[in-house]
Every structure is written in C-alpha cells, then in structure tokens.
Amino acid sequence: MGTRIEAASALTSHGLRKPTARRLADAAARTCLAHAGREPGDVDMLINAGIYREDNMGEPALAALIQEDIGANLGQPPIGGHGTFSFDLLNGTCGVITAIQIESGLLDSGVIRLGAIVTSDVDPDHRDPGAVLLQPSGGAMLLGRDEKLAGFTDFSTETFPEYDDLLASGLVWQKRHGYRGPRQAAGQHEMVIECKPGYAARLADCAEEASRRFLRRLGMGWGEIDLVVPAPSSPEFLDALVTRLGVPGDRVAYVTEDLEGAYTTGPIAALQAAIRSGRLGEARTTLMLAAGAGITVALALYRQTPS
Amino acid sequence: MAETQAKQPDHWLALGPPGSGGSWGCRIESVGVKLPAQRLTTRDLMSQTSHRTRIQLERLTGIHERHVVGPGENSFTLAAGAARDCLAHSQHQPQDIQMLISTSITRSKGRYTQSFEPPLSLYVKQAIGAAQAANFDLSNACAGMLTGVFILQGLVARGEISCGMVVSGEYISHLSWNAARQIRSLFSKQLASLTLGDAGAAVIVERAPSGTGIDVIGFTTLAEHSRLCLAFPSMVGPGAQMYTKSRTLQKVAIDDMAPLVAEAIGEAGIDLADIDFMIPHQTSARAIRAGTREFVRRLGARPKHVVVNLEEFGNTSSTTLFVALHKYLEEQRIHKGDRVMLLALASGIEIGIAIFTVDSQVDRYGHTH
Numbered sequence: 001m002g003t004r005i006e007a008a009s010a011l012t013s014h015g016l017r018k019p020t021a022r023r024l025a026d027a028a029a030r031t032c033l034a035h036a037g038r039e040p041g042d043v044d045m046l047i048n049a050g051i052y053r054e055d056n057m058g059e060p061a062l063a064a065l066i067q068e069d070i071g072a073n074l075g076q077p078p079i080g081g082h083g084t085f086s087f088d089l090l091n092g093t094c095g096v097i098t099a100i101q102i103e104s105g106l107l108d109s110g111v112i113r114l115g116a117i118v119t120s121d122v123d124p125d126h127r128d129p130g131a132v133l134l135q136p137s138g139g140a141m142l143l144g145r146d147e148k149l150a151g152f153t154d155f156s157t158e159t160f161p162e163y164d165d166l167l168a169s170g171l172v173w174q175k176r177h178g179y180r181g182p183r184q185a186a187g188q189h190e191m192v193i194e195c196k197p198g199y200a201a202r203l204a205d206c207a208e209e210a211s212r213r214f215l216r217r218l219g220m221g222w223g224e225i226d227l228v229v230p231a232p233s234s235p236e237f238l239d240a241l242v243t244r245l246g247v248p249g250d251r252v253a254y255v256t257e258d259l260e261g262a263y264t265t266g267p268i269a270a271l272q273a274a275i276r277s278g279r280l281g282e283a284r285t286t287l288m289l290a291a292g293a294g295i296t297v298a299l300a301l302y303r304q305t306p307s
Numbered sequence: 308m309a310e311t312q313a314k315q316p317d318h319w320l321a322l323g324p325p326g327s328g329g330s331w332g333c334r335i336e337s338v339g340v341k342l343p344a345q346r347l348t349t350r351d352l353m354s355q356t357s358h359r360t361r362i363q364l365e366r367l368t369g370i371h372e373r374h375v376v377g378p379g380e381n382s383f384t385l386a387a388g389a390a391r392d393c394l395a396h397s398q399h400q401p402q403d404i405q406m407l408i409s410t411s412i413t414r415s416k417g418r419y420t421q422s423f424e425p426p427l428s429l430y431v432k433q434a435i436g437a438a439q440a441a442n443f444d445l446s447n448a449c450a451g452m453l454t455g456v457f458i459l460q461g462l463v464a465r466g467e468i469s470c471g472m473v474v475s476g477e478y479i480s481h482l483s484w485n486a487a488r489q490i491r492s493l494f495s496k497q498l499a500s501l502t503l504g505d506a507g508a509a510v511i512v513e514r515a516p517s518g519t520g521i522d523v524i525g526f527t528t529l530a531e532h533s534r535l536c537l538a539f540p541s542m543v544g545p546g547a548q549m550y551t552k553s554r555t556l557q558k559v560a561i562d563d564m565a566p567l568v569a570e571a572i573g574e575a576g577i578d579l580a581d582i583d584f585m586i587p588h589q590t591s592a593r594a595i596r597a598g599t600r601e602f603v604r605r606l607g608a609r610p611k612h613v614v615v616n617l618e619e620f621g622n623t624s625s626t627t628l629f630v631a632l633h634k635y636l637e638e639q640r641i642h643k644g645d646r647v648m649l650l651a652l653a654s655g656i657e658i659g660i661a662i663f664t665v666d667s668q669v670d671r672y673g674h675t676h
Contacts, residue, residue: 044321046528051423058412058421058538058547059448064655067530074531077319077566083527085321086655087447087454092424098443105461111321157441161433170419173545189420189540293424 002151002307003104005280006114006142007036010269012258013122013136021053022062024120024138026069028265032116032140033070040072043142044112045103046086049095050264052124052134056171056189061088066118085112093231093292094157095119096267097300100143100288104152107145115143119264124169124191135261139268150303154218158210160295163202167293169193200236203291207237208244210297211289218301222247226283229253229274231266231290253279266290318570320525320660323460333463333512334520335456336470336668339393340633341385341507342620347480348372352501356487364501367493369592373504373621375480381415383427385507386476387434389626393472393509394435396671401436404511405468406459409444410451410625411475412538413547420545431474440472448536449588450526450653451475451625452508453661457524459512469514476507477624481546488543499536499551502591504621508629522575522646524661527567532559536654553594560652561598565605568650571660572606579608582662583645584635586614588652589627610648625653636665636672643669 009032013019016027025048033040048063063086068074073084091098096117103115120138175187207230215221228247230238233255242252253274255262262269267290274280281304288300323333349365349372365371376385386409394401409428416422416430428442447454455473462468486500512521535556538549572579579602587595592615603609616631623630628649635641643665651659 056421056540058540059446059536059549060533060654060657061447064528064530064533064657067528068533072530074529076563077527077529077570081319082317083319083321084530085526086528086530087445087450087657089443089445090423090426091443092426095443102458102461105465105467106321109461109465111323111461157443159429159438159442161429161438164425164429164433167424168422169424170414170416170422171540173420186543188542189545191423192419193424294426294429296425296429 001145001147002149003107003143004146004149004151006144007032008141008268008271008275009035010137010139010259010262010265010272019122019136021050021120021122022065022069024136025050025066025118028138028140029066029070029116029118032142036142038114038142040070042114043072043084043116044082044114045106046072046084046116046118047099047103048088048118049099050120051090051092052121052263054122061086063088091296093264093266094290094296094298095264097288097290097298098157100152100300101155103143107143113145117141119268121263121265124193134263135259137259137262137265137269139265141268141271148306150305150307152300152302154301156210156214156299158297160206163295166196166199166202166295200234201240203237203295204240204244206295207241207289207291207297211299214299225251225285225287227251227253227274227279227286229267229270229286229288231270233260233266233270320527320567320570322574323457323464323521323524330466330517331464332515332517332520333460334515334666335510335663336399336513337393337397337511338629338633338636339389339396339509340630341388341392342374343376343380343505345375345377346372347375352483352487356490358491360490360492362493367591367593368502369615369617370502370621371618374506376478376505382411382413382476382478383416383430384476385478385505386411386427386431386474389476389507389509390431390435390472390474393511397511399470399511402439403470404437404440404472406462406471407432407437407440407442408455408458408473409475410455410473411477412446412448412451412624413478414444415478447657448653448655449624449627450651450657450659452510452629453649453651453659454526456510456512456661457526457659460521460524463512463514470511472509472511474509475625477626478505479503479624480505482549485541485544485546485548496550496552497548499553500549502622504623506620506623506626506630508626508633510629521661521663523571525571526657526659529563529656529658532656535559535656557594559656561601564658565602567658568602568660569606571662575662579606579610581646582610582648584612584614584641585610585648585650586628586631587650589615589617589622589631592617636669639673641665641669643667
C-alpha cells in the first residue's frame with residue numbers, strides 16, 4: 001500500500017478577473033478535483049503551501065478560506081460524517097514536498113483517505129517588478145491511497161544554513177512621511193525580498209550535494225531514476241544542476257513556458273507537465289527535487305512499482 | 308481509482324494514528340516556556356487608549372496583567388528561549404531532535420515585522436544547536452502548536468522519527484497597542500486584541516512503547532466560520548490588527564465543540580469525568596466558564612479541573628495550551644497519572660483535541676527538580 005498522485009493542476013493568473021492568491025489556489029483546487037473525478041467533500045486534509053499573498057493575512061490560515069471556497073465539508077459536525085482539516089505550511093519552494101511527506105504518512109496510517117495540497121503566490125513586491133522573478137500562479141494536487149502501489153517511499157530534507165542570507169524576505173513597516181489627513185493610514189507594511197548574487201548557483205550546488213547523498217543512502221544510482229521533477233524552473237538553477245548530475249534532458253520534467261517562474265507552485269507545475277506528457281505514467285521511479293531559501297533542499301522518491 | 312476511494316473514516320475529526328495503525332506510541336516528553344520579563348497590567352493598557360472607552364476589561368476577561376516584550380525581544384528570541392527551556396527539562400540533547408516545527412502566527416526577527424523566508428524554524432534550530440533536524444514552519448492561528456504536535460505524533464507513531472520539537476514565539480502585544488489607538492467601545496471588533504500577551508513555548512515529543520503516550524489527538528476545520536476572526540498587517544502602526552466577532556465565535560465554538568469532544572473521549576474510551584485537567588484555549592474567563600457549563604449540560608459530566616491562567620498571562624495565542632501546562636507542571640499541581648485534555652480553538656475555525664496521561668515528565672518540574 002502506498003500514496004498515489006491522483007491529479008496535479010497548475011495555472012497562471014491568465015483569465016482570472018482578480019488574481020488573488022486565494023482565487024488562484026481556489027481555481028487550481030477545483031480543476032484538480034475535476035481531473036481526479038473527486039468531490040470537495042472527499043478531501044480529509046488540505047495543506048496550503050503558498051507563501052506570497054496580497055493581503056499577508058496572519059489568521060485564519062489561508063487553507064481554511066480555500067476549504068470554504070471549494071465547499072469541503074462545511075457546516076456542523078454530524079455524528080458519523082467526516083470533516084476536513086486545513087492549515088498552512090511555510091517552507092518556500094520546498095513546501096509542496098514537505099506537505100507530501102506529511103500527507104503520505106497520514107494516508108499510510110489511515111488517518112486520512114484523500115489529501116489535497118494547494119499553493120499560490122502573487123507578486124510580493126509591486127514597487128519593483130524586476131526585483132524577483134515570480135510568476136503569479138496557483139497549484140493543487142491530490143494524494144490518495146493505493147493498495148498495490150509503492151508510491152512515495154522515501155523523503156529527505158537538508159538545510160545549508162551557511163547560505164541563509166542569500167534569499168530573505170519579510171514585511172517591513174514603512175511610516176508615511178509628510179502631512180497626513182485624519183483618515184489616512186500612518187503607514188503600511190511592504191514586502192521586502194532580498195536576493196543576493198550567486199543564489200541560483202549555490203542552490204544548484206546544494207541540490208546536487210543533497211540529491212547525491214539521498215540516492216547514496218538509498219543505494220541507488222542516477223541510472224535508476226527514470227524522471228526528475230525539479231523546482232524551481234529557472235535556467236540558472238536547473239540547467240546547472242542537470243548538467244552536473246548528468247541526467248539526460250528527456251528524463252527531466254520541464255514546466256511549460258507560461259509557468260516558468262512559478263514559486264511555491266513550481267513542483268506541482270513540473271508534475272503537471274510530467275503527467276500531461278505521459279512521462280510520469282511511464283516512469284517506474286521518479287525523483288521530486290525542490291530547492292529554496294535556507295538553503296533548503298527537499299527530495300521525495302515516488303515509485304510506481306508494486307508495494 | 309476505485310481502490311483508492313475507500314470508505315471514509317466514520318469520525319469528523321482527523322484522528323492521529325493510535326487506533327489506526329501506529330507502530331509506536333508518542334509521548335509529550337518536555338514542555339518549555341519563555342516569558343518576557345516586562346509585564347503590562349490591564350489597568351495600564353486601558354489607561355493608554357486613545358478614546359475614553361469605559362471598558363472594564365479586567366472584570367470582563369479575568370486578565371490582570373500580561374507579559375510583553377522588551378527591547379531586543381521578538382518572535383524568534385521567544386521561540387529560541389522556549390526551546391532552550393524545553394531542552395533544560397528534557398532528557399534529550401539538541402542533536403536528538405530530528406524534526407523541528409515552528410508554529411507561531413507572528414514570525415518577527417531582526418528588522419522584519421514578519422519574516423517569510425527562510426522559515427523561522429531554520430533560525431531556531433541553529434540557535435539551539437539542532438542543525439541536523441529537518442525543519443519547516445506552519446501557520447494555523449492559535450491552534451498552531453497543537454497542529455505541530457499532531458504532525459509529529461504521526462511521524463513518531465509510524466517510526467519515521469523518534470524525537471521532534473514544536474516551538475512557537477508569539478510577539479503579539481503590538482495588536483493590543485494598535486487596538487488601543489482605535490477602540491471606542493465594548494462593541495469594537497478589536498476588543499479581543501486587548502487580551503493578548505507575549506510568550507514563547509516549546510514541546511518535545513518522543514517515541515514511547517505502543518499503546519502509551521498520547522491517547523487521542525484530533526483536528527478539524529469548520530471552514531464555514533472562517534471569517535469570524537481575521538488578523539492582518541496594520542495600517543496604524545507596526546505589527547497587526549485583529550477583528551473578531553467574539554460572541555458569534557463563542558456560540559459556534561460551544562455548539563460545535565461539544566460533539567467533537569464527545570468523539571475524542573469516545574475514541575479514548577473514557578468519560579469527560581475521567582479528565583483530571585482540561586486546558587482550553589485561553590480567551591476570557593467568562594467564555595471558558597460558559598463553555599464548560601455547556602459541556603457539562605450536553606455531555607452529562609464534568610472534568611475534575613478546568614485550567615484558567617488568564618489573570619497572569621492573558622491570551623498568548625498559539626502558545627496558551629503549553630504555557631498553561633508548563634505552569635501547572637512547575638507548580639506541581641499536575642501529578643503522575645493525571646489525564647490531561649488540551650483543547651485548541653482558533654480562527655478558521657480550527658478545533659483540536661489531545662488527551663494524554665502525564666507520566667515521568669512531572670519529575671523534572673517544580674522546586675523538587
């Protein structure tokens with residue numbers, strides 16, 4: 001018995017009238033449920049792994065709002081039914097793989113029967129659009145149990161805190177200067193993202209080191225990996241990594257052009273590309289790899305072999 | 308797909324592994340707290356409101372004072388301090404921790420009002436010397452810490468890890484100051500912001516023999532009521548503002564929590580009267596008393612003690628349950644063999660319930676330690 005990817009959907013803000021982080025996640029979740037032929041009420045756990053939102057709301061968790069929007073087990077708890085448990089998880093680009101690890105374990109032990117992971121980000125720094133390449137996007141994936149499949153079998157998360165200052169972000173209070181009318185705000189919080197030169201290169205270094213260590217621990221070689229599903233998709237990171245690992249390009253799931261620059265949605269966007277191309281279905285062993293601020297590298301091995 | 312669409316669980320709560328296939332038990336091994344030295348009385352806070360409110364906050368809520376951060380303190384320092392205190396009460400070393408989850412709503416560090424990346428958990432694990440631990444942050448309003456315990460309990464029960472830490476540092480007194488500038492009357496939706504206090508808390512969970520440790524832990528999100536309590540960055544000053552429909556929230560919580568508590572104690576195979584200490588989320592003494600009365604009426608039994616520590620700490624958000632548990636352990640009011648129920652209530656609405664029996668961890672608290 002193992003955890004099976006039932007569906008994955010990623011989308012950009014194109015076509016959405018007001019592309020907020022919530023609406024992007026809502027749209028992705030609805031599309032994903034439709035692809036899987038599932039109802040919102042089937043979802044036992046909903047984890048939102050998105051980071052950058054236009055309102056930066058502290059509470060409730062955005063996951064609860066998404067649960068309400070898609071209509072997953074609303075209302076009073078009746079005896080005999082089942083509810084949905086939702087919360088937000090923050091681990092940058094690696095958040096999706098961390099969420100898969102959590103839900104996969106809970107699926108294995110029968111705590112949940114269907115898990116959903118949603119992501120979304122909007123441009124966090126409106127003042128300087130060139131500061132960080134971030135494609136507003138949303139993603140969703142569904143994980144279920146399969147009695148015959150090995151599914152997600154191994155996970156690893158490594159951090160390289162010596163590079164923790166290469167990418168840092170946060171809200172900073174900016175006081176309004178000059179005359180202020182009686183109803184004008186005293187100031188506002190602005191998202192500041194600082195990305196130092198060399199971040200993408202260090203990301204590739206750390207991803208290479210962590211993934212080699214991961215496969216060594218499992219006693220596997222790169223020849224046994226049929227497909228790599230990586231994030232982020234930026235060429236500075238991905239091209240360097242793929243070259244150094246010596247993985248042929250046809251074994252890498254590249255995101256579609258419109259989803260290049262997707263942030264927390266990156267792993268789901270790559271997964272969607274792999275599903276659409278049919279390569280995920282053909283791959284016996286798939287390595288999901290994500291690298292982000294920290295520097296953190298998260299890895300997951302997905303085996304479509306008998307359990 | 309038919310194979311995966313098995314019959315859904317017949318309970319509303321997502322219930323942790325014991326009873327659903329866990330190979331190991333999971334116990335709460337240690338609890339630590341970091342409280343800022345500076346205190347602020349309700350009288351002093353209310354004397355600094357911009358408008359003459361005539362609100363008798365202390366009489367309404369039972370809060371006499373709360374701890375508030377001083378210069379140089381923030382979410383990170385509170386979380387790291389609590390993690391160190393937790394280790395001081397633990398038999399584990401920092402290098403034993405395999406996963407560390409930071410669960411605070413506020414993540415202030417350095418110049419940032421709210422830090423987003425890297426996750427705060429990375430800095431906490433570095434600060435305490437647990438560099439080898441996997442880490443991530445989660446956010447689930449005031450239910451954050453218990454959500455972290457829920458996740459770790461699953462990992463421990465399945466044997467994926469043997470020791471993990473959940474930590475939270477809540478620097479939330481800025482909500483009180485921002486509310487104090489705007490509140491005019493008792494009916495303000497920012498009233499609940501005046502009840503907040505700062506605190507850090509941490510908890511270590513570890514592997515235990517199967518069938519021991521946490522009896523039941525479960526969660527659900529009643530998302531139909533997701534907008535009853537909203538907090539977001541302030542426009543009047545640094546920090547955040549929170550708007551709460553307190554009466555509606557209390558009514559919904561009482562109505563919906565009773566059947567969920569019944570479900571949890573049913574899963575544990577006990578009665579509410581078997582609970583020695585019920586520790587609910589600390590909002591106001593009146594609300595807790597009203598909630599307890601309703602539980603007693605609906606469930607036909609009463610826990611032996613209901614813990615209220617608002618007088619000294621106020622509402623410390625995601626840390627309240629563990630600040631209260633730590634206080635009762637330090638004061639040696641909880642004894643070995645006592646059964647404790649933690650009851651999380653948070654914006655979302657998130658409802659979390661954990662039932663466990665206190666064991667040898669009590670020996671490491673209080674003046675005899």
